[in-house]
Amino acid sequence: MKSLRTVLETGRLVVVTGSGGVGKTTMSAALGAFAASQYNRRVLVLTVDPARRLADALGLESFGNAVVEIESSALTRNGTPPAGRMFAAMIDTKASWDELIARCAPNTDVRDKVLSNKLYRNLTERFVHSHDYIAMERLFEAQQSNDYDLVIVDTPPSRNALDVLDAPKRMKEFFGSRLLKLLTTQAQSRLFSLAAKPFFLVADRILGARFLTDITEFFTLFRTMEEGFVKRANEVEAVLKQQDTSFMVVTTLESAPLHEAEFLIDALRERGFSLNTVIANRVTSKELIEQAQDALAKLEASVQDPSFVQAVVKATEAVEPTAGQISRVVSTISRKSAEAVRKGELEHITLEALRKRSSDSQAELCICAISGAEIARATALVALGESVHPA
Amino acid sequence: MLFVTGKGGVGKTTFASALASFAASIGKKTLIVEMDDKGALARSLATTELQFAAREVSPNLFAMSMNTEDSLREYIRLFVKNPLVNTFGPLAKILDFVANAAPGVKEILAVGKLCWEVREHNYDIVIVDAEATGHIVAQVDAPAILSGLVQVGVIREQTKWMQEMLHDKATTGVVIVATPEEMPVLETMQLLDTLHNTTNVGVSAVVANRVHDDVVQGGDVAVFNSLWQAVQSNAVPSDAVEALRAPMQLLNVATQRRQNEVGNLEQLVARSREGGVMFMSLMDIDAHDHDVVTSMTQVLKDELQ
Ligand SMILES: Nc1ncnc2c1ncn2[C@@H]1O[C@H](COP(=O)(O)OP(=O)(O)OP(=O)(O)O)[C@@H](O)[C@H]1O
Ligand SMILES: [Mg+2]
Numbered sequence: 132m133k134s135l136r137t138v139l140e141t142g143r144l145v146v147v148t149g150s151g152g153v154g155k156t157t158m159s160a161a162l163g164a165f166a167a168s169q170y171n172r173r174v175l176v177l178t179v180d181p182a183r184r185l186a187d188a189l190g191l192e193s194f195g196n197a198v199v200e201i202e203s204s205a206l207t208r209n210g211t212p213p214a215g216r217m218f219a220a221m222i223d224t225k226a227s228w229d230e231l232i233a234r235c236a237p238n239t240d241v242r243d244k245v246l247s248n249k250l251y252r253n254l255t256e257r258f259v260h261s262h263d264y265i266a267m268e269r270l271f272e273a274q275q276s277n278d279y280d281l282v283i284v285d286t287p288p289s290r291n292a293l294d295v296l297d298a299p300k301r302m303k304e305f306f307g308s309r310l311l312k313l314l315t316t317q318a319q320s321r322l323f324s325l326a327a328k329p330f331f332l333v334a335d336r337i338l339g340a341r342f343l344t345d346i347t348e349f350f351t352l353f354r355t356m357e358e359g360f361v362k363r364a365n366e367v368e369a370v371l372k373q374q375d376t377s378f379m380v381v382t383t384l385e386s387a388p389l390h391e392a393e394f395l396i397d398a399l400r401e402r403g404f405s406l407n408t409v410i411a412n413r414v415t416s417k418e419l420i421e422q423a424q425d426a427l428a429k430l431e432a433s434v435q436d437p438s439f440v441q442a443v444v445k446a447t448e449a450v451e452p453t454a455g456q457i458s459r460v461v462s463t464i465s466r467k468s469a470e471a472v473r474k475g476e477l478e479h480i481t482l483e484a485l486r487k488r489s490s491d492s493q494a495e496l497c498i499c500a501i502s503g504a505e506i507a508r509a510t511a512l513v514a515l516g517e518s519v520h521p522a
Numbered sequence: 523m524l525f526v527t528g529k530g531g532v533g534k535t536t537f538a539s540a541l542a543s544f545a546a547s548i549g550k551k552t553l554i555v556e557m558d559d560k561g562a563l564a565r566s567l568a569t570t571e572l573q574f575a576a577r578e579v580s581p582n583l584f585a586m587s588m589n590t591e592d593s594l595r596e597y598i599r600l601f602v603k604n605p606l607v608n609t610f611g612p613l614a615k616i617l618d619f620v621a622n623a624a625p626g627v628k629e630i631l632a633v634g635k636l637c638w639e640v641r642e643h644n645y646d647i648v649i650v651d652a653e654a655t656g657h658i659v660a661q662v663d664a665p666a667i668l669s670g671l672v673q674v675g676v677i678r679e680q681t682k683w684m685q686e687m688l689h690d691k692a693t694t695g696v697v698i699v700a701t702p703e704e705m706p707v708l709e710t711m712q713l714l715d716t717l718h719n720t721t722n723v724g725v726s727a728v729v730a731n732r733v734h735d736d737v738v739q740g741g742d743v744a745v746f747n748s749l750w751q752a753v754q755s756n757a758v759p760s761d762a763v764e765a766l767r768a769p770m771q772l773l774n775v776a777t778q779r780r781q782n783e784v785g786n787l788e789q790l791v792a793r794s795r796e797g798g799v800m801f802m803s804l805m806d807i808d809a810h811d812h813d814v815v816t817s818m819t820q821v822l823k824d825e826l827q
Contacts, residue, residue, distance in 0.1 A: 151531055429765045464766060
């Protein structure tokens with residue numbers, strides 16, 4: 132097990148997983164910003180679809196594949212300039228596919244034919260989990276280039292969070308599949324293949340012969356890129372298993388994301404990926420819960436005191452509250468915060484179970500406290516990343 | 523026919539279930555269809571695993587789980603009328619072919635089944651627990667997309683009537699569910715644009731789900747804020763202010779979240795002029811999925827009846 136700080140200081144690649152809506156993207160950006168400010172490293176954060184505010188905070192204006200460097204002034208921490216540099220980029224599936232085809236095509240003729248094929252766009256959107264494959268592709272690119280010391284990738288929202296890791300394997304399987312062979316067999320020999328005959332008869336009937344020809348043409352072209360794709364997929368798989376590649380699972384303490392996180396923890400370990408960090412995000416601070424609990428006991432004892440009411444009147448005199456308003460507001464505060472205390476306590480029981488689960492899997496459980504504030508500037512990201520601490 | 527969509531996890535299955543339960547409760551013969559085969563619909567309806575063949579899970583409420591292979595089987599039986607099919611070996615093999623290699627075919631097999639149920643008047647209303655925002659256009663507009671790619675063949679012949687049905691706003695509509703957070707709202711607005719600009723499919727409703735209550739309301743807001751300021755600045759120190767600090771800090775997360783929500787909801791309401799936005803509050807989050815559906819069905823009864 133490596134601590135989160137060690138991962139950020141010495142790791143080469145961090146893959147951030149978790150179910151949708153838990154704050155994966157924000158966490159990737161925050162840890163990247165913190166790493167760049169703290170360590171003398173060039174950090175790249177690759178993200179799928181950042182929230183507008185987060186994109187603004189990072190200065191990501193163009194929704195393309197271009198890498199943007201975050202201004203160093205934005206990464207300044209307590210007046211100290213950053214030790215490293217931070218870069219951010221978004222994964223644009225369409226543009227990435229075109230680049231990939233261009234690279235894997237054996238010649239420009241094939242490349243142009245594929246790129247202009249009517250079915251190409253439609254197909255790449257659908258088959259073999261194209262978003263997932265592209266995310267893996269970009270990660271590999273970035274990791275191989277010598278431009279960055281640390282690459283943090285935020286995985287795309289998938290039906291199954293592991294789909295993304297299986298994408299290279301699936302791509303290889305696709306090239307080896309009987310389906311592809313069947314499709315790309317010469318039309319002539321098809322006639323002689325008894326097994327394939329009823330298959331094509333039905334397919335012709337349903338889809339029309341012309342469509343079938345279009346598809347066949349496309350896959351015949353696509354097959355010429357087999358070598359490039361398979362080689363690439365193998366390399367991507369190897370990188371994921373490398374020593375300095377580290378996996379991270381992000382979750383909140385709500386039941387659905389937590390289930391997914393538990394599933395991921397087990398699945399990553401089973402597949403031999405090195406999971407070092409589990410992050411519980413949006414956790415209510417235990418200290419605050421305890422303080423509120425103490426305060427609530429006092430509050431209950433003193434709400435009826437005239438001196439208490441007077442003090443509240445004095446504190447809010449600018450808005451000239453009525454007695455009714457004061458008592459309503461104070462009772463709302465105590466009722467709702469008591470509710471929050473109760474929820475917070477339950478959260479910490481859940482957290483304890485997650486800690487055990489993580490350490491059983493040789494991973495460090497870290498906590499990121501909940502905050503109502505929004506991330507509006509990169510400096511807020513640095514602070515958020517710094518605030519992530521072991522449970 | 524209503525397609526319920528939205529970003530992952532926002533409550534599509536829950537809302538679709540509530541809507542279907544409501545429809546059934548007012549006497550409509552209702553079919554609800556799970557498209558993603560995750561089993562969440564069965565949980566929401568508190569019933570056992572769903573099959574391709576619809577089953578009446580409660581009075582007037584029929585439920586099924588979409589399955590492309592069964593759909594293809596039915597499709598071939600109904601439309602291809604090819605005796606070869608019966609002698610045809612493993613159907614999974616053709617399925618592999620049509621579903622994976624030919625764009626839009628998987629979608630059309632699923633949507634075709636839905637359209638068929640509507641055309642045959644088998645139900646009064648069909649509610650679809652549909653694909654998430656990113657894939658819904660490919661699903662609901664599959665016939666139009668496919669007809670652009672296929673020139674002949676049985677599928678081509680079939681796309682026309684389906685397209686007409688899906689583009690008829692009196693028959694078909696999309697219901698978009700969003701939580702009042704930045705990304706789901708953004709995705710909803712993008713989807714409204716995409717549906718409007720690139721398809722002829724209509725939007726029936728936008729639902730804001732899991733909306734939190736205000737922490738304080740009306741005239742109390744000013745008092746609450748002023749007190750929060752006093753607690754933070756500690757300009758007028760007192761035991762009372764001291765005792766209110768931690769509880770108010772704890773509530774601060776909720777008030778700020780609510781503030782963001784209000785901003786996001788304003789944007790959503792401004793954008794979805796026609797039909798407006800329906801609000802669904804956050805129910806008890808520890809409840810079972812089916813209990814949430816029950817509460818939501820009650821809200822629909824109160825609102826729509
Ligand atoms: N208004 C609500 N109040 C409380 N809980 C809710 C509410 N709406 C949905 N939920 C809960 O949120 C969870 C996710 O809801 P649901 O399964 O309906 O989402 P979904 O959009 O269908 O997800 P997916 O994209 O995974 O299919 C469920 O546990 C459900 O009970
Ligand atoms: Mg669902």
